[in-house]
Amino acid sequence: MNDKNEESIDFGYQKVARSQKKSLVADVFQSVAAKYDVMNDLMSFGIHRLWKRYTIDCSGVRRGMKVLDIAGGTGDLTAQFSRRVGAEGEVVLADINDAMLKVGRDKLRDSGVIGNVRYVQADAEELPFDDNTFDVITIAFGLRNVTDKDKALRSMLRVLKPGGRVLILEFSKPVSATLNQVYDFYSFNILPKMGQVVANDSDSYQYLAESIRMHPDQETLKSMMSTAGYEKVDYQNMTGGVVALHRGYKF
């Protein structure tokens, strides 16, 4: 084990060895995969669908494009991209976790998504694609879970085509103190109980609440993207900053 792996890193509010985080995150998504979609609708009152639709609208995706949906999980964004790029385009649904990928693949096939989707098990930190491959890359509610976020940002930039854009949809910091209080109460008192009842797993939803609080806020993520080499980086808050959509380009 090298020195970097010996360092400690956040896993929610816990400090764990850097080398342990991937397998702890894998356990979370292995555990929640089967109930992931139903929990998303319940926890967000269906609003995650609007956040995702807005992300697609901001992607500038067109027919014939090549799209990477990394940490794509059960494929909500992939399904919409697949329709937009058409038969002459391609969408790669990539995720580190085979259980999430399997749920995504089964769901997309059942819903008649056309054959322009490829499924790849991959780590955002070390994307197994050639340089300059994709017109659009999305990572939705995924970056928070990645061990080395700077490495993942650089890896995404490497496989993005010049002129392409990366969109990062992620929980962020609510802009109002009142909303923050309500959101804290909901996250720490209601979410884990909901997780227990629906998915028989309160720990994973406790991790969700904690990992959101530990994730870089809007301005910090913006500066991380600029440091990684993205151009024209900006973001938009949604639902009062509960979620933010960051966008950056490669020129």
Ligand SMILES: C[S@@+](CC[C@H](N)C(=O)[O-])C[C@H]1O[C@@H](n2cnc3c(N)ncnc32)[C@H](O)[C@@H]1O
């Ligand atoms: C909260 S889910 C988001 C799924 C989907 N993008 C959505 O918005 O519904 C987070 C996903 O990130 C994946 N993930 C975590 N770490 C990753 C990594 N290093 N590389 C790729 N995917 C990762 C998990 O397996 C999980 O499927």
